[in-house]
Amino acid sequence: xxxxxxxxxxxxxxxxxxxxxxxxxxxxxxxxxxxxxxxxxxxxxxxxxxxxxxxxxxxxxxxxxxxxxxxxxxxxxxxxxxxxxxxxxxxxxxxxxxxxxxxxxxxxxxxxxxxxxxxxxxxxxxxxxxxxxxxxxxxxxxxxxxxxxxxxxxxxxxxxxxxxxxxxxxxxxxxxxxxxxxxxxxxxxxxxxxxxxxxxxxx
Amino acid sequence: xxxxxxxxxxxxxxxxxxxxxxxxxxxxxxxxxxxxxxxxxxxxxxxxxxxxxxxxxxxxxxxxxxxxxxxxxxxxxxxxxxxxxxxxxxxxxxxxxxxxxxxxxxxxxxxxxxxxxxxxxxxxxxxxxxxxxxxxxxxxxxxxxxxxxxxxxxxxxxxxxxxxxxxxxxxxxxxxxxxxxxxxxxxxxxxxxxxxxxxxxxxxxxxxxxxxxxxxxxxxxxxxxxxxxxxxxxxxxxxxxxxxxxxxx
Numbered sequence: 001x002x003x004x005x006x007x008x009x010x011x012x013x014x015x016x017x018x019x020x021x022x023x024x025x026x027x028x029x030x031x032x033x034x035x036x037x038x039x040x041x042x043x044x045x046x047x048x049x050x051x052x053x054x055x056x057x058x059x060x061x062x063x064x065x066x067x068x069x070x071x072x073x074x075x076x077x078x079x080x081x082x083x084x085x086x087x088x089x090x091x092x093x094x095x096x097x098x099x100x101x102x103x104x105x106x107x108x109x110x111x112x113x114x115x116x117x118x119x120x121x122x123x124x125x126x127x128x129x130x131x132x133x134x135x136x137x138x139x140x141x142x143x144x145x146x147x148x149x150x151x152x153x154x155x156x157x158x159x160x161x162x163x164x165x166x167x168x169x170x171x172x173x174x175x176x177x178x179x180x181x182x183x184x185x186x187x188x189x190x191x192x193x194x195x196x197x198x199x200x201x202x203x
Numbered sequence: 204x205x206x207x208x209x210x211x212x213x214x215x216x217x218x219x220x221x222x223x224x225x226x227x228x229x230x231x232x233x234x235x236x237x238x239x240x241x242x243x244x245x246x247x248x249x250x251x252x253x254x255x256x257x258x259x260x261x262x263x264x265x266x267x268x269x270x271x272x273x274x275x276x277x278x279x280x281x282x283x284x285x286x287x288x289x290x291x292x293x294x295x296x297x298x299x300x301x302x303x304x305x306x307x308x309x310x311x312x313x314x315x316x317x318x319x320x321x322x323x324x325x326x327x328x329x330x331x332x333x334x335x336x337x338x339x340x341x342x343x344x345x346x347x348x349x350x351x352x353x354x355x356x357x358x359x360x361x362x363x364x365x366x367x368x369x370x371x372x373x374x375x376x377x378x379x380x381x382x383x384x385x386x387x388x389x390x391x392x393x394x395x396x397x398x399x400x401x402x403x404x405x406x407x408x409x410x411x412x413x414x415x416x417x418x419x420x421x422x423x424x425x426x427x428x429x430x431x432x433x434x435x436x437x438x439x440x441x442x443x444x445x446x447x448x449x450x451x452x
Contacts, residue, residue: 038214039211039212039214039216040214040315040316040384041317043318045216046228047216047218048316048318050228051228051230051232051233051318052318052322054229054233055319056322058233058236059236059297059323062240062243062244062297063290065240065244066243066247066289066296067289067293069248070243070244070251071247071288071292073248073251074247074251074266075269077251077254077262078266078269078270081256084256
């Protein structure tokens with residue numbers, strides 16, 4: 001490593017070698033002298049060319065190590081990341097589609113439930129109405145029957161009452177006529193007269 | 204005071220790794236390259252080790268570097284740029300980490316050597332030319348003859364175009380080399396002032412040395428920008444040359 005530190009070795013001031021170097025460099029002297037001043041231009045030094053040969057070798061080795069090992073490694077990681085992110089995005093897109101479908105399904109089910117509920121309510125109302133109508137008509141019929149029966153009873157009562165009235169009238173007429181004429185009148189004649197009188201009243 | 208300032212000594216090449224390195228001319232520049240490569244590979248391998256969907260800091264840094272270069276390739280070259288991505292990534296990360304690592308005190312700056320930047324630039328141009336010939340065959344040479352050109356101008360324009368094409372590696376290599384060298388020279392000039400002041404003026408010198416020290420601190424921030432920018436410029440220009448080779452204009 002000692003040889004890696006040329007600058008440090010040369011910083012100290014009294015380097016006998018380089019006394020003329022800065023002067024030559026600063027004063028812009030002839031190329032021949034500059035070649036002495038610039039180690040880079042010192043092509044007489046075998047190290048100047050040997051470093052290029054070694055450098056080419058090192059560069060080729062670096063190229064092979066990079067192109068065969070390091071760069072494909074980076075590429076694979078970047079590819080993997082792109083794939084992972086792409087897959088995640090696809091999954092998110094898929095999940096969103098599913099969520100949207102589920103939301104639409106819920107909305108549709110709600111609408112259907114509302115519609116069927118409304119239909120059922122209407123049906124129940126109609127059924128109740130029909131039942132009420134049936135009940136009402138049944139009750140009306142029963143009442144009509146009762147009314148008819150009552151009317152019949154009234155007619156019967158009235159007829160019997162009228163029949164009884166004829167008997168009473170006949171008896172009363174016989175009694176009155178008997179008092180008036182002093183003897184029992186002819187039953188058949190009285191009966192006939194009463195019937196005629198009743199008929200005349202009723203007419 | 205016989206103070207001398209050796210601002211160029213920092214660029215002098217020495218052998219590294221003891222006698223073994225010396226026997227094969229393995230320089231400290233090459234050792235720095237190895238360290239830089241280890242840093243790049245370490246960032247990518249350690250950073251990407253968690254393989255997390257939500258990255259941590261190190262993983263985010265590794266992914267940003269990858270994504271930045273990947274986008275640069277596709278933006279500059281087009282869809283064909285994917286084929287050149289490993290090369291452009293190697294180039295950019297090598298230059299970026301070399302430039303930044305050179306800013307660590309006492310460390311060598313690989314890209315401050317023209318031989319290195321020129322080697323890379325020449326390789327880029329040769330690669331681009333090869334790609335152009337592979338893609339378009341001999342039709343590639345129509346690149347040097349813009350369409351709709353009056354035929355009597357052709358000899359002149361072709362020469363100009365060829366010269367401009369061949370000067371690409373020169374501008375490419377000198378831009379990076381000069382930027383990195385200049386920054387480090389300025390660093391050392393100021394640092395030398397500090398040492399010289401402290402050495403020659405005693406206690407007052409120590410107080411005055413705060414000035415160049417502050418300048419070096421400010422320069423460090425500026426050099427961080429230059430380090431990233433020059434690596435980017437080199438890589439973008441390499442991409443543009445490859446774009447020309449693939450698309451011909």
